[in-house]
Amino acid sequence: MNALLWHRLQFAFTITFHYLFPQLTMGLALLIVAFKLLALRTRDARYGDLSRFWARIFGINFALGVVTGIPLEFQFGTNWARFSDATGGIIGLTLALEGMFAFFAESAFLGLFLFGEKKLSPRAHLGAAAMVLVGSWLSGYFIVVTNAFMQHPVGYAVESTGRLALVDARAYLFNAWAFWEYAHVMSAAVITGAFVVAAVSAYWLLARKHEDHARLSLRVAVVVGLLACVAQLFPTGDRQGKLVAEHQRPALAAMEGKFESSDHAELALVGQPNVDERRLENPVEVPSALSFLAYGSFGATVTGLNDVPREAWPDNVELLYYAYHVMVGLGTLLTGAMAASAALLWRGRLFRPAARPMLWALMLAFPFPYIATTAGWMTAELGRQPWVVYGLMRTAQATSEAVAAGNVVFSALGFMGLYLLLGILFLFLVARQIARGPAPSPPPGAAAASPPQPVAEGHA
Amino acid sequence: MEAVWYLVVASMLTAWAVLDGFDFGAGVVHHAVARSESERARVLAAIGPVWDGNEVWLVASGGVFVFAFPHAYAAAMSGMYLPMMMVLWLLVFRGVAIELRGQVDDPLWRAGWDTTFALASTVLAFVAGVALGNVVRGVPVDEHGWFHIDLFAGSGGHAGAIDAYTALVGLLAVVVLAAHGATFVAWKTTDAMAARSVAVARRAWMLAAALAVAATWMTARVRPGLFEALGHRPWLWALPVIAVGSPVVALRALRPDAAAGRGEPRALRAFLASSAFVASLLLLTAGTLYPVLLPSTLSPAFDLDAHGTASGAQGLATGLAWWGPAMALAILYFVNLFRSMRGKVATGDGGH
Numbered sequence: 049m050n051a052l053l054w055h056r057l058q059f060a061f062t063i064t065f066h067y068l069f070p071q072l073t074m075g076l077a078l079l080i081v082a083f084k085l086l087a088l089r090t091r092d093a094r095y096g097d098l099s100r101f102w103a104r105i106f107g108i109n110f111a112l113g114v115v116t117g118i119p120l121e122f123q124f125g126t127n128w129a130r131f132s133d134a135t136g137g138i139i140g141l142t143l144a145l146e147g148m149f150a151f152f153a154e155s156a157f158l159g160l161f162l163f164g165e166k167k168l169s170p171r172a173h174l175g176a177a178a179m180v181l182v183g184s185w186l187s188g189y190f191i192v193v194t195n196a197f198m199q200h201p202v203g204y205a206v207e208s209t210g211r212l213a214l215v216d217a218r219a220y221l222f223n224a225w226a227f228w229e230y231a232h233v234m235s236a237a238v239i240t241g242a243f244v245v246a247a248v249s250a251y252w253l254l255a256r257k258h259e260d261h262a263r264l265s266l267r268v269a270v271v272v273g274l275l276a277c278v279a280q281l282f283p284t285g286d287r288q289g290k291l292v293a294e295h296q297r298p299a300l301a302a303m304e305g306k307f308e309s310s311d312h313a314e315l316a317l318v319g320q321p322n323v324d325e326r327r328l329e330n331p332v333e334v335p336s337a338l339s340f341l342a343y344g345s346f347g348a349t350v351t352g353l354n355d356v357p358r359e360a361w362p363d364n365v366e367l368l369y370y371a372y373h374v375m376v377g378l379g380t381l382l383t384g385a386m387a388a389s390a391a392l393l394w395r396g397r398l399f400r401p402a403a404r405p406m407l408w409a410l411m412l413a414f415p416f417p418y419i420a421t422t423a424g425w426m427t428a429e430l431g432r433q434p435w436v437v438y439g440l441m442r443t444a445q446a447t448s449e450a451v452a453a454g455n456v457v458f459s460a461l462g463f464m465g466l467y468l469l470l471g472i473l474f475l476f477l478v479a480r481q482i483a484r485g486p487a488p489s490p491p492p493g494a495a496a497a498s499p500p501q502p503v504a505e506g507h508a
Numbered sequence: 509m510e511a512v513w514y515l516v517v518a519s520m521l522t523a524w525a526v527l528d529g530f531d532f533g534a535g536v537v538h539h540a541v542a543r544s545e546s547e548r549a550r551v552l553a554a555i556g557p558v559w560d561g562n563e564v565w566l567v568a569s570g571g572v573f574v575f576a577f578p579h580a581y582a583a584a585m586s587g588m589y590l591p592m593m594m595v596l597w598l599l600v601f602r603g604v605a606i607e608l609r610g611q612v613d614d615p616l617w618r619a620g621w622d623t624t625f626a627l628a629s630t631v632l633a634f635v636a637g638v639a640l641g642n643v644v645r646g647v648p649v650d651e652h653g654w655f656h657i658d659l660f661a662g663s664g665g666h667a668g669a670i671d672a673y674t675a676l677v678g679l680l681a682v683v684v685l686a687a688h689g690a691t692f693v694a695w696k697t698t699d700a701m702a703a704r705s706v707a708v709a710r711r712a713w714m715l716a717a718a719l720a721v722a723a724t725w726m727t728a729r730v731r732p733g734l735f736e737a738l739g740h741r742p743w744l745w746a747l748p749v750i751a752v753g754s755p756v757v758a759l760r761a762l763r764p765d766a767a768a769g770r771g772e773p774r775a776l777r778a779f780l781a782s783s784a785f786v787a788s789l790l791l792l793t794a795g796t797l798y799p800v801l802l803p804s805t806l807s808p809a810f811d812l813d814a815h816g817t818a819s820g821a822q823g824l825a826t827g828l829a830w831w832g833p834a835m836a837l838a839i840l841y842f843v844n845l846f847r848s849m850r851g852k853v854a855t856g857d858g859g860h
Contacts, residue, residue, distance in 0.1 A: 076591060107606075108607075108611070111603065111607035111608070113601045113603075114560060114563075114603060115603040115604055115607075116597065116600070118563070118566075118567060118596065118599055119596040119599075119600070121567060121571065122570060122585060122592060122595075122596055123596075124574065124585075125570075125574065125581050125582050125584070125585025125586060125592075126585045126586055126589050126593065127586070129582035129583065129585065129586035129654075130582070132574055132578055132581060132582040132585070133578050133579045133582040133583075134578075135578070136574040136575060136577075136578025136579075136581060136582065136819065137575060137578055137819030137820055137823045137824075138823070139574075140571055140572070140573075140574040140575025140576070140578060140819070141575050141823070141826070141827055141830070142580075143570070143574060143575065143826070144568060144571030144574075144575050144831070144834075145571070145830060145834065146571065146828075147564055147567040147568030147569075147570075147571045147572075148568050148831070148834035148835065148837070148838055149572075149834055149837070150560065151564040151567055151568070152568070152837070152838040152841050152842075153837075153841060155560040155561035155564050155841075155845075156561055156841035156842070156844065156845045158560065159556075159557035159558075159560075159845070159849075161846065163557070164848075188815065191700035202692050205820075207820065211578070211819075211820075213819065213820030213822065213823055214819070214820065214822065214823035214826060214827075215820075215822055215823075217823075217830075218825045312563075382608050394847045395704055448582075448585075448586030448589070449654065450583075450586045450587050450589070450654050450655060450656040451586055451587075451589045451656070452656075453588060455589050458590075459589070459590075459592075459593045459800075462597060463592065463597075466597055470600070470604065473608065475605070477608065477611050477612075480611075480612070
């Protein structure tokens with residue numbers, strides 16, 4: 049139990065930290081391509097400045113995404129050996145495809161995108177940016193397919209050895225669960241990207257720096273952000289929720305803090321689950337709403353945890369409940385913020401002094417998409433418990449038996465120290481770039497080059 | 509089918525060792541070939557655009573390995589837990605050092621990352637060699653197909669990942685990759701820096717040759733079966749010839765006068781010979797070990813081999829259909845990438 053806890057903690061920590069970076073790079077890649085398209089269409093040099101500024105932020109994020117991503121693939125083997133042994137013949141396919149189709153493309157075009165603007169024509173440079181976008185979004189798909197198999201296994205057969213074999217690659221790669229999970233995850237990434245661009249733009253406007261650039265980028269961020277926020281709620285969030293309701297009933301009950309099964313089930317907006325007494329304390333509820341959201345009918349019956357055997361319960365009901373409510377609550381607030389900004393923008397008032405409170409809100413809102421996304425992944429992964437592959441393999445039977453708890457505690461603490469250092473470096477470097485701003489400058493290849501240093505010989 | 513996937517995994521890991529190997533090697537010789545901060549910027553500029561793609565070969569190899577031989581992957585990764593964690597942390601440090609060095613224009617910042625890059629690369633080369641040494645020597649795989657190994661051979665008779673033999677292979681890896689990396693830097697630079705890289709590479713090649721002889725002799729003692737297998741497999745015989753011949757070609761191409769004047773074609777020839785050396789040694793090891801992926805020191809019956817640990821035949825056939833086009837695309841990207849960065853690294857273009 050002790051080792052299991054540390055294996056879970058280490059993987060949860062390293063994957064949560066890692067995903068802070070790709071969610072921004074995937075969302076930002078789309079916005080950068082948008083800026084580059086606008087630069088080509090409008091011939092407004094400020095769009096070019098913006099795409100270069102955000103490419104610098106992208107570069108730092110990408111580097112941290114790469115270095116924190118590699119440990120994840122190998123931890124499948126080091127920490128989850130029995131899981132890799134049993135499912136490698138299936139999930140290995142998408143892990144390999146991610147490397148070969150997505151990472152090779154990304155790495156080959158990233159250098160051209162970040163440093164090749166001087167050498168390439170504007171169209172060819174746009175093409176490099178588009179390939180980075182395609183590579184990063186493809187990588188997201190392969191990983192979501194891998195996760196979708198753990199959530200809702202399809203296309204497999206159980207061999208006599210107990211291992212899972214791939215029998216239907218098409219079913220595996222086009223898992224219905226993967227489709228909606230991917231759409232939900234990608235639109236969340238775009239929301240993160242849009243809120244980060246909006247926050248930096250709002251900061252520049254409030255600080256009266258780079259205001260011309262800031263107005264342009266805020267406009268793009270608000271339009272893209274509102275579209276993504278709407279897509280996040282409907283259809284992607286709605287469909288993802290219905291899949292959980294259909295295939296993971298214990299997870300739905302725990303997410304909603306629902307213990308008693310009932311028809312016309314109520315939706316708890318807030319409340320604190322008391323698992324010992326099997327009730328929700330201080331609930332604020334909407335009658336029949338849960339039945340409708342989960343099954344499309346107000347009279348539908350929702351199974352409560354009381355009707356689920358205890359060993360099939362997600363093992364952390366409280367955390368799952370809050371993760372889900374934080375995700376939904378923040379998602380609603382973020383959508384409201386983008387809708388209000390879009391309304392002001394539509395009526396031409398976003399850049400007037402009276403709209404400064406809106407800019408303040410946007411400037412301070414950027415951490416919340418990260419929190420909502422993390423809470424969303426916690427909902428998915430805690431809801432999957434106690435299974436590592438839903439209904440087929442329990443998490444407790446997935447760990448590396450050969451690894452003693454002491455080794456895992458050591459490595460978990462090591463990762464925490466290392467990633468704390470990376471986090472500090474990241475904040476320091478991004479803050480420097482934001483302070484420097486999008487001031488018209490030569491392309492980044494030249495900007496990042498070392499100045500001539502005739503006296504550099506003395507340094508070592 | 510298992511044989512095909514054995515070849516796929518072995519050649520992808522070999523591609524990683526050759527390609528990321530020169531990145532590691534450049535790190536090992538970083539302070540020896542580049543004396544000033546601006547020279548070190550040129551080393552970073554030489555590997556900056558390619559190191560990430562080179563490292564993807566490791567990621568892709570890992571994916572292919574767990575797909576084709578899940579049990580062998582799971583046993584090897586979990587059995588060598590601590591060495592693997594070190595590799596992961598060192599890869600983080602190495603990548604961060606390369607990417608962040610150019611972010612801040614400050615001598616202290618750069619000096620710190622230069623040292624991080626050099627140290628992380630050197631230890632990575634050593635640990636990669638140790639890992640190879642463990643694969644050759646074998647690990648205590650038990651009748652259930654699992655094992656655990658300490659970092660060092662301990663007092664209680666516990667097997668250790670690092671012992672005299674694997675440490676020698678680790679040292680060999682450091683020196684060979686130093687030679688490989690210095691040859692790469694010699695190819696990508698000009699003037700004094702190229703001359704210095706040539707000198708470093710020559711010394712490293714001579715040391716590597718001596719260590720390779722010692723490691724071969726130790727290997728014959730640790731696992732004599734490998735040389736028997738080589739005798740029975742004539743299709744492998746070209747590899748030892750390449751392994752012996754390529755350092756000679758590299759050394760001839762790296763004659764001191766090579767830096768003066770017609771450096772380019774010779775430095776490229778030396779680099780190709782160097783790549784052939786690394787590749788032939790690894791493929792030779794894989795070819796003689798086949799079908800074993802990880803030998804057991806307890807009993808040959810417990811060896812983890814390609815037949816016993818392979819995924820289902822249907823899945824492997826599906827995977828091969830995907831692997832072909834993916835590999836073709838990857839090679840296309842790489843050819844394009846290396847073409848787009850051909851030529852020497854200009855001074856001061858190193859802010860990657």
